[in-house]
Amino acid sequence: MWTIMVDVTSGLIATGVVLWRIWRLRMRHFCLLNLLSLLLPLLVGWHAQQTNQHEQQQIQELAGTVRTINLFVFPDQVVNTKAGVKGIGELANHQRISFHGRALKQATVLHTSDRLRLQVQGTISPVQSASNWGAFDGLGFARSLGVSGDLQVSEIQKIQRAPTSSLTGWLHRWRSWGIAQAKKMPRQLRNYVQSLLFGDRTADFRTSSTGIKKLNLIHLFSLAGMHVYVLLNLWMWLATVLHLRKETAEGGAMLLLPLYCGVAGGAIGLFRATLTVEQRYWMRRLRFSSGGMDYWALTLMLCLLLNPWAVAQLGFQLSFLLSFTMYHCRTAGNLQKTLILNLVSLPLLLYYFYEWHWLSLVANVIFVPIFTGFLFPLLLLNYGCQLLFQTTIWGTETLLQWFNQITNWLSVAPGSVSFGQPPGWTVILATGLIFILIEKWSWKRAIALIILVGCTFLMIHLPLTGEISFFDVGQGDSILVREPLNRSVTLIDTGGKPNFFAKEGQPTVHLAPTTTIPYLKSQGISRIDNVCLSHQDADHIGDLTSFLDEMTVKRVYIPWGMDQNQHFMQKMRPYLHKTQLISVKAGQTIPETRLQVLHPFRPGLGENQDSMVLYGKFGGQRFLFTGDLPQADELEILRHYPQLRVDVLKLGHHGSKTSSAASFIRAIAPQIGIISAGRKNRYGHPNQETLVTMRQNHVHLLNTQTVGMIRYRYGGFLGQSNFITKWKDTQHGSQSNNHTN
Structure with a gap:
């Protein structure tokens, strides 16, 4: 809330300074016009906010019951x-x-x-x-x-x-028919046509074209200005063949473009380009004199008036940023223009995707002209053949398969930089410096940009604070333990769905690529020193292979005897050439960390009673991570470590009554308890008995069910430590986003 207030205040101050300057220059009419252009979007935004709140209230009234x-x-x-x-x-x-x-x-x-x-x-x-x-x-x-x-x-x-019979209904009907025709085409052609012509990017396309995203070529598959101008040129060529008058052809294009925009799903890039083309045409017909920036600014205002919420989306930001850049470098050559567009978009892409591959520059220089000048027209021609003759051009499917294979191969080549998520102010500042460099090259400005990027990179990769973060992975566990300056990065369990031991041929669903891995990449983490697996259950280790596939993992620690579990070893065997598998027992420590192993005392196959229990002190707080350890084994730990006391306890077995024995809780005397459990899980975790035990022992609970991800940070200049949660506690209605110790 404080950040929003600061942003709004700074924005109003900056706007006031600009309006005051215009007024002092005696440009009174221009000042009033600017004030109106400011107030109108604000009023529309306020109305959109009120409408959204009203709709949310209606949803709340319907929520909770079948x-x-x-x-x-x-x-x-x-x-x-x-x-x-x-x-x-x-x-x-x-x-x-x-x-x-x-x-x-x-x-x-x-x-x-x-x-x-x-x-x-x-x-x-x-x-x-x-x-x-x-x-x-x-x-x-x-x-x-x-x-x-x-x-x-x-x-x-x-x-x-x-x-x-509404126009919207007809547009959806035409779109449904068009997509249905595309589905009759071979796999790659189908995926490309659906994405490029109808804005329907399928799961199959995302799976088979990972290299396109990693090389920042995904903009080629976003409905944008390129499509509009290619289709316009195609229409004008057809009009010439049909001997239509130029005025008739242009008028027909201006009527057909909005219809195609609706059929294609109304993607923001396509909508922006269509509005710009329509403005140019009607201004010319009405003999008004306007420049490219006038069209750009008016299009921006219209888009904000129609949908103020769109401004927060990457597609909106990237579309207007790149179109603005295209106007400023309109006299540059194709190669120079491609490099400038990549440079300008880089800060924004890093903010959303956290990593960059240097080959993306090469890929854009090579593939953009090939795609726009050859592949896209070829796809249009194939779709036309499908509609007219129910067949496609021989060799196109093979060509697209080669394109996918080449981009996928390039994306896994060495050269990927895990930058992390830069702060918003550095994104704005870096983009501004890049535009200044485009206007006029200067070594001083270039050095300033390099210093800004370098300092941001060091700030992300060498943080002064450490953290213990409890991810919300649903019904499962996954905990990040990171030392200050990233001296060591340890993951305790990986989360996962109960299909780690799925039968041959049964699809495996991984949650980590959308839950934990994005956060690690946002922190600039591409290497994990240690992955500590508490035991064999899929909700604790089911996503292990996702981390082994996507990141560098030095060591995997398992409880004593779990290497005799054939199901687990079958999953691990393909990765043993690039990571070290180590078995640990009570009394040992995890090297280069503050984590001590308190359990197991005897070998096992990785069942609940064999859970690896870890203890460590971070920022003055003593943490205990217990996996799914049952009550009997909790008491056995007390017999071996009678002086054990903790400040923060990760409750065993997601708050189940099979863990967290009352005598164990009284003995270790935690102040804060962390529960990691799925919302509306079928097991009823956390159980009522456990909650009663915690209340009786005055343990303050933080539950990922109600507060989302829980993050404890310590260190820094002031040496303070505090707990921060992603959400406020919806169960108790209290704000739980700042618990300072």
């Missing part, structure tokens, strides 16, 4: 796979919500292009912000789409057609 709901959806807004169904629809009051549930058995009805009415049973809840720092901002994205709630569908009772 209800029968009529949901109106268009087939192009529904994704139905073996894993389940998800999409965006409208309630009877036209309020937009997202929904997800089991896969539709009546999937054949999705082949229609008509709007559908689904009568479903489910539970509505407000859209939540990300529960872990560094994770994707689902709440902001939902707001930009006008979505105010989320529906968990438990049963679909009835599906009926509900046709509509």
Whole structure:
């Protein structure tokens, strides 16, 4: 809240200074125009905020109970796979919500292009912000789409057609038909056509094209200005062939472009380019004199007036930033322009994606002209052949497969830099310095930019504070222990879904790529010194392979005897050439850390009773991490360590009554207890008996169910330590984001 107040105050002060300067220059009319252009977006933004609060209140009134709901959806807004169904629809009051549930058995009805009415049973809840720092901002994205709630569908009772004659209905109908035709094409062609022509980037596309994202080529697959100008040129060529008059051809293009924008899903880049082209055309027809920056500024204002929430999205920011850059370097050559665009977009991309590959510069220089001048027209030609002749051009699928293989290979080549997430003010300052350099080169300005980037990199990679962070991984455990200056980075458990020992051929779902790994990358962490696995359960080690695949892991520690567990070793064996597997028992320490091993006392196969228990002192606070250790083994630890006292206890077995014996809690006397458990989990964790035990012993509880990720930081210039949580405590209604010790 304090940050928002500072940002608003500084923005108002800066705006006031600019308006005062314009007034002093006796440009009174210009000053009034600027004031109006400022007030109008503010009023629209205030109205959007009030509307959102009203919709959230309506969702809160419906939340918590299973209800029968009529949901109106268009087939192009529904994704139905073996894993389940998800999409965006409208309630009877036209309020937009997202929904997800089991896969539709009546999937054949999705082949229609008509709007559908689904009568479903489910539970509505407000859209939540990300529960872990560094994770994707689902709440902001939902707001930009006008979505105010989320529906968990438990049963679909009835599906009926509900046709509509509105323009929106027709656009969805055409889009559904177009996507259905694209699905008949070979795999890579289908993925590319759906993404490029209809803004429908499928899960299959994201899986098979990871290199495109890592090399910062994903902008080629975002509906933007490139598509508009290629399609315009294609239309004008067709008009020439048909001997249409120039005025007729241009007028037809201006009518068709907004329709295509709607059919393509209304992506912000495409919407921006369409508005700009329309302005140029109508201004020329009305004989008004305007420049490129006038079109850019008016387009920005219109987009903000139509959807103020979109400004927080990367697509919006990148689209307007790059179009602004294109105007300023319009006289540069293609090679120089490509390098400038990559340089300008880099601070923003680092803020959202945390890493950069130096080959992205080479890839953009090589692939951008190939893609725009050859591949995109080839894809259009293939789609036309599919519509007219139900076939595609021979060799195109193979060519796209080669393109994917080359980009995927380049993305894993040495040269990736894990930069981390720079602060917002450095992103703005660095972008401003880059524009100053573009205007006029100077070694002083270049050195200033290099110093800013270097200091930011050191600030991220050599932090003065250490941390112990408890990730929200649902029903599971994953804890980061990081020393100041990143002297050592240790992960205690990895979290995961209960499919680590899935049968051969059964798909494995990993949560770490969207929960823990983004946070580590945001902190500039690409190397983990130690991964300590408490025991074999999938909710503790199921995502181990994600870390071994995506990051450098020096050592993996397991409890004594777990290397005799054949199921575990089968998963570990492919990685033993690049990481060291070490078995530990009570009395040992984890090298280069402050962590001492208090359990196990005897070898086992990694069951709950074999859990590795770790103890360490950080920032004056004594921590104990107990895995899923049962009560009997907790008491055995007390017999071996009768003087054991702790300040912070990670409760065993997610707060289950099988752990946290009352006598054990009284003996170690923790002040704070951490519970890591899934929301609405089927086990009922934390159990009521455990909560009573904690209350009786005056233990303050922090639960990832209600506060999301929990982070303890210590050290720094003042040597202070404090607990910070991602959310406020929704269960007790108290603000839990700052517990200072």
